[in-house]
Amino acid sequence: MTTQTAGDLLRHWRLERRLSQLELAGRAETSTRHLSFIETGRATPSRTMLVHLCEQLEVPLRERNRLLLAAGYAPVYGEPSLDSLAMAPVRDAMRQLLVGLEPFPALAIDQNWNIVDVNAGMALMLEGIDPALFTAPANALRLSLHPDGMAGRIINLAEWRGHLFERMTRGIEATGSPELIALLAELREYPGGEIELSLPAPDQVVVPLRLRHDGQELSFISATTVFGTPMNVTVAELAIESFYPADVATKKLLTSAPS
Known part of the structure; x- marks a missing residue:
């Protein structure tokens, strides 16, 4: 995967889950227009919105952190050593x-x-x-x-x-x-x-x-x-x-x- 922006990563996972923007917007209870703006970088989503969209897409926690970093937010999910x-x-x-x-x-x-x-x-x-x-x-x-x-x-x-x-x-x-x-x-x-x-x-x-x-x-x-x-x-x-x-x-x- 070579995409870097949060919008690119979000679009990648939406396509991986075989969902249209309309379907994802319906699940996330947001507008298709707003989702489109997030994917193209025309809108800056909140951290809460990004986590919410990741939940709807069942994005793995490791990849959720990557998406948040791409959007300029700190990772939410820790990765402690199993020996800790x-x-x-x-x-x-x-x-x-x-x-x-x-x-x-x-x-x-x-x-x-x-x-x-x-x-x-x-x-x-x-x-x-x-x-x-x-x-x-x-x-x-x-x-x-x-x-x-x-x-x-x-x-x-x-x-x-x-x-x-x-x-x-x-x-x-x-x-x-x-x-x-x-x-x-x-x-x-x-x-x-x-x-x-x-x-x-x-x-x-x-x-x-x-x-x-x-x-x-x-x-x-x-x-x-x-x-x-x-x-x-x-x-x-x-x-x-x-x-x-x-x-x-x-x-x-x-x-x-x-x-």
Whole structure:
């Protein structure tokens, strides 16, 4: 994204959300004329109006700060380090969630899929991975699809690649993250067969992750948990990715494993 002015950035996000000026003006309870003047720089909006428009467009908090700076205002949303004292309640909540999901695998990630924390259940998935891939910041998608990562153990690799790439594309549309764009380009260069985005079978409810482990085939359903009503960039970009057994054999292996 090469735009610089607040009006340009606002227009970018309006087009990303596929809204006309009339539709956005209706949602924001303002006039189309005023919105047009903001986008073209003929009107100087208040900070409150800009935040209100960002809310209607569901602009990520990081990008809201960028838009406010472009308009000459100070950022509204902080970005404290996850290691800071203020973020201790978030760290505690995240750890409770991860531990509470054991023995099922789960990990905490940021918006670019960099790993923040993992639970003990992830050991099963991460075994055999080249240690070089764990160099900080270790990335969950790189660990999954790199030839020296999990890729060699994923039975439905082409299907799983297609699922992850679709999720990444949606994430790029939602956030505009340059890091995520670069990561997607990198991952597309990895071997793994033609990407499968086939129609689901009549009884299929999700795309499973099918993994080889000690001569067995394990099957997982993935789910994502985010923090509600985040008020700073750090919390807004955190998520818990968890993997639940998709069949009886997988559940039996996980729940019978020694703690």
